[in-house]
Every structure is written in C-alpha cells, then in structure tokens.
Amino acid sequence: MMNRLSALLSTTAVRLSALYLLLFLLSAMALFFYMTNLSVNFLTAQTQKALLDEVTSVTQSYERGGIPLLVRTIDRRSRQPGAFLYLISDPTGRILSGNVESLEPGVLDISGMSDRPFTYMRYGEQGNAEKHKAIAIVFAIPNGMRVLIGRDLSEPELFRDIMRRALVLALGIMGIGAFLIWYFVGRRALLRLKQVSSSSQRIMAGDLGERLPVSGSGDEFDRLSINLNAMLGRIEELNDGLKHVSDNIAHDLKTPLTRLRNKAEATLSGQKDNTEYRAALEDIIAESDQLIRTFNAILMISRLEAGYSSENMEVLPVNPILHDVAELYEPVAEDAGLELVVEAGADISLRINRELVGQTISNLIDNAIKYSPVADEGGENRTKITVAMKQEGDQILISVADQGAGIPEAMREQATERFVRLEESRTQPGSGLGLSLAKAVMKLHGGSLMLEDNSPGLRVVLAFPALPETKQ
Structure with a gap:
C-alpha cells in the first residue's frame, strides 16, 4: 500500500494537481483575509461614525437639561430595538443606569474612543459575556460621573464568521473537485502513460511491430502517439530494408566475387603467355568495376533515402x-x-x-x-x-x-x-x-x-x- 502511494505521489499529474491545489489555497486565503479585513474595517468605521453621531446627540441633551434629561434620554434610548450600549456610573465605577450589566475591567478608566474591542454583558445574559464585544466612547461629566456610549460588534464578527465558513466550504468543494478531476482526468492520463510505457518496453525488447496506443480522442497523447508510431514505422521500414539489403548483398554479390576468385585461380594454375594474362586481368577489372558500380549505387540509394543532396x-x-x-x-x-x-x-x-x-x-x-x-535481320518492324x-x-x-x-x-x-x-x-x-x-x-x-x-x-x-x- 505504501509503495503504491509513494508511486502515486511521484507522478507528475499528482504533483501538478497538488501544486495547483496549494496555489489555489494560498490565493483563496489571501483573498479571504483581504476581503474580510476590508469589510470588517468598513463596518467598524461605519460603527464608529454612528457612535460619534450618537455621542453628539446625547451630549446635546445633557447640555440642554443637565443630568436629569441625560438620564431620561439614555433610559429611553436603551429600551429601543437595536439600541446602542448606554451606561452611567458614579465616580467609583458603580453602574447607575443603562442597558449594560457589567463591563470588562478598566474600560471606564480611559476617556475617549476605546482602542480595542471589549467584552460586556447585557441584563439577563449572565455567563455569555464572552459572546459580546463592543467599542465605546467614554466621557466624564463635571460631578465625576462617567458616561459610556457603545456599539455592539456582532455584525462584523458575524460577517467574519460567515466568510470563514464560506472559505472552509469552498476549500472543501475545491478539494472534492480536485479529487474528482484527478480521478476522472488525471487517472486516465496516468493509464494512458502506463500503456505508452508498456508499449515502449516491448519496443525496446525488440518488437518493432509494436505501436503506441491511440484512443481516437485527438488529444495531445493521440498526436504524440501518432507521430511516434510514424517514426517507429519508418524505423521498422529502414530496419527491414537493411536486413533485406544485407541478405541480398550476401546472395547477389557472392556470385561475382566467386567468379573473380575462380578467374584469378584459373589464370595462375597454368602456364600462359602475356596476352592471356592481360585478357584475364581485363576480365577481372571489368568484374571489379561492376562491383564498384553496385556498391556506389547502394551508397547513393542510402544517401537519397536519408535526404542527402536535397540542398x-x-x-x-x-x-x-x-x-x-x-x-x-x-x-x-x-x-x-x-x-x-x-x-x-x-x-x-x-x-x-x-x-x-x-x-x-x-x-x-x-x-x-x-x-x-x-528487330529482324532486315531492320524492319x-x-x-x-x-x-x-x-x-x-x-x-x-x-x-x-x-x-x-x-x-x-x-x-x-x-x-x-x-x-x-x-x-x-x-x-x-x-x-x-x-x-x-x-x-x-x-x-x-x-x-x-x-x-x-x-x-x-x-x-x-x-x-x-x-x-x-x-x-
């Protein structure tokens, strides 16, 4: 099992699939963090602007009617659906009014916009404080009391959670899709390569009649197989031609070579005059010239078949x-x-x-x-x-x-x-x-x-x- 897995992981198709999957994962994560942060920052900026506008409105109520109007305004607004967070505390930090039951320690100690989100609890939600986060503006009034006006961050956090789950779902679908693509496409390609490898091994073993498989789909594998099959056909043709030529040379050139030897042996076997020796040598030279012409023709044919002289x-x-x-x-x-x-x-x-x-x-x-x-003797016909x-x-x-x-x-x-x-x-x-x-x-x-x-x-x-x- 381990050997099969190792062989599978060593294939180019699986490596390419893994590389594409990794690149897509990195790209998706980068896009996710970019879009999430951009969206959360936008929502946070909108929340801060709405918070500043609410603080301005509450401050105007305090300026018009003092603490009694401020308390009535906060009490009324804290009861409205989707209300902001409101809190009025005494100089010791004890909550006097508002819709917040408890805060993360230290929040009321710093005036102005909070530099980070903090946790809080609404009335009737004991034990769930970790589920609520908010940002707020804290300011003090002349008698030492402190006022907090905040905004819950559940919408940005909910958006972030939705985006996170969408990313996980997309990666899951992508992983399943990558597996299916490998199974139906990559596996088929691996099977084609295995068939090509098997055919190549038989060819290397000496079976020049073997051909690479062609599925008929006309894809890159088919075009490669067709070209290689044409090359193999040409090699087989040249190999058969070489074998045929070798057989023919051994058969057809044996006779003139034997005739040359017999003439030379016959000439040397007896006492002959110069005229007879000369005639024998001329016959031998004529036979040799014919052999040279034959070899020149063979050489010329080989050069022509190799494309020689086309230039x-x-x-x-x-x-x-x-x-x-x-x-x-x-x-x-x-x-x-x-x-x-x-x-x-x-x-x-x-x-x-x-x-x-x-x-x-x-x-x-x-x-x-x-x-x-x-023609006949008279030259007619x-x-x-x-x-x-x-x-x-x-x-x-x-x-x-x-x-x-x-x-x-x-x-x-x-x-x-x-x-x-x-x-x-x-x-x-x-x-x-x-x-x-x-x-x-x-x-x-x-x-x-x-x-x-x-x-x-x-x-x-x-x-x-x-x-x-x-x-x-």
Whole structure:
C-alpha cells in the first residue's frame, strides 16, 4: 500500500494537481483575509461614525437639561430595538443606569474612543459575556460621573464568521473537485502513460511491430502517439530494408566475387603467355568495376533515402535533360535495332537535382534497351522506346515506355526493391538496383515511381510535383 502511494505521489499529474491545489489555497486565503479585513474595517468605521453621531446627540441633551434629561434620554434610548450600549456610573465605577450589566475591567478608566474591542454583558445574559464585544466612547461629566456610549460588534464578527465558513466550504468543494478531476482526468492520463510505457518496453525488447496506443480522442497523447508510431514505422521500414539489403548483398554479390576468385585461380594454375594474362586481368577489372558500380549505387540509394543532396535542387527546364539523355543513348538503341523517340510538348520547369534525374532517366532507358525485343535481320518492324513528358493536374509525368515482355502487375512492387531481379532479367547484366535507385530519387523529390502496362511492354512513370505557378 505504501509503495503504491509513494508511486502515486511521484507522478507528475499528482504533483501538478497538488501544486495547483496549494496555489489555489494560498490565493483563496489571501483573498479571504483581504476581503474580510476590508469589510470588517468598513463596518467598524461605519460603527464608529454612528457612535460619534450618537455621542453628539446625547451630549446635546445633557447640555440642554443637565443630568436629569441625560438620564431620561439614555433610559429611553436603551429600551429601543437595536439600541446602542448606554451606561452611567458614579465616580467609583458603580453602574447607575443603562442597558449594560457589567463591563470588562478598566474600560471606564480611559476617556475617549476605546482602542480595542471589549467584552460586556447585557441584563439577563449572565455567563455569555464572552459572546459580546463592543467599542465605546467614554466621557466624564463635571460631578465625576462617567458616561459610556457603545456599539455592539456582532455584525462584523458575524460577517467574519460567515466568510470563514464560506472559505472552509469552498476549500472543501475545491478539494472534492480536485479529487474528482484527478480521478476522472488525471487517472486516465496516468493509464494512458502506463500503456505508452508498456508499449515502449516491448519496443525496446525488440518488437518493432509494436505501436503506441491511440484512443481516437485527438488529444495531445493521440498526436504524440501518432507521430511516434510514424517514426517507429519508418524505423521498422529502414530496419527491414537493411536486413533485406544485407541478405541480398550476401546472395547477389557472392556470385561475382566467386567468379573473380575462380578467374584469378584459373589464370595462375597454368602456364600462359602475356596476352592471356592481360585478357584475364581485363576480365577481372571489368568484374571489379561492376562491383564498384553496385556498391556506389547502394551508397547513393542510402544517401537519397536519408535526404542527402536535397540542398542541391534548383528550378530547371526538363526538356533539355530528356533530349540530352536520349541523344546519348540513341546510338546504343540504333545498334540494338530499336527506335528511341522523345515526345515532350511545351517545356516545363521543375525543382530538381539535375544529376540525379538525368541518371534516373538514363537507367530507365538502359533497362528499356536491354529488355526490348531485337528487330529482324532486315531492320524492319523495329520496336520503339518512348520518352515522354506531360502534365496532369498538379503532377508532371515523365515516362519511359518499351515494347518488351513487361513486368506482371503482381511483381511490380517487388521489382522496385534493392537487388531484386526477376527470372526474365537474369540473362541480362545488372545488379537489380536501377528501379530501386529511381524510387529513392523520386522520394527525395517528393514524387513517386509507378510501373504501368504499356500493352505490350512496361511504362515506368516518374511523377513529380508541379511548381505552384504551373499547377492547373
């Protein structure tokens, strides 16, 4: 029980609730004392003013009729409802007339306004003197008699008592309200935090598929959980990608490395002349260059997925890039008996990294050349490779289409992964990184890569976001 209480008191929600309760208590008490003193002082000032006015009236009666009129005036007024306190005493302090039976000792010894409230008893209220307090003005008349005119302070004291009880009631209601708020709000928040903590522990234990709970209320906890879940999804995706890449590297790079070793071993195993040694070394260098290109492509994809080179983007016209790349591959297409066509209308500008976009289009054209059917010996019925650009809504679409075997729809998503080479492409040179690199480049540019059916063949579409001034 003590452990649970200690754990509860150590939570931020309970501490904040206690802090707010303490601050409210201090503020309420300060306001209570300020308002009470202000009100009591106001009532006391009003009482003193009324007392001075009564003393003036009684003094005028004494001046007009002497002691007999003074005694009659005090006797008459002391019998009225809500009367002041009246007392006439002889020089020894014995009470001769009035509505006061006894006074706190020493009150009649000091003339003028009393400097503090004093206790007294009315007639017929023995034993309750402590319940009555008053202030008074004491003055002497020439024969040594003393006159006291006072005012009961029950109204200010009653007001103070009412305010005190109101404060206690308000603090009680506030305490109950604070408990209810903690129980229905703070406790719920603690439960949410406990769920988040449990999910975090499972994630730290290695379960990257675990996600933080989302209640659907749209509050701060939900927004935090949604953002963290998106981060966890990205981490899981990168982790799966890393595992996939590692497996593929171990699988797909083992073959060329083994081939390199076998060539080197075969070359050293027998007596060969310089020409044969040179040819073997050239083959080994070619194989090594292919491995270097593969590792460079892996490095480039990793940098692109991390956002590298995004700062090198600038607004450029796209038509010149398409024509430059097509012009570069046109002789290669001619040698393969293919027709390379560029279909781009009005020039459009995009915010791009020229080198990356040019390399992506080059890779797509190179793939199209590899997988397009070769023309017949007479050069007739040449298949066509089309590089096109058009605008659709808020997107600029750049496509490279061939008339080869294409990729089945069920395998298109797989074809964009690293080192994935479909069975139909195993006979062609390559590393299986071209489409993966294109996908990373498009992600860097805020666009997307789409594989579509060209009937026959494959159409690879690069969808770029249009600049604001060119959106339709």
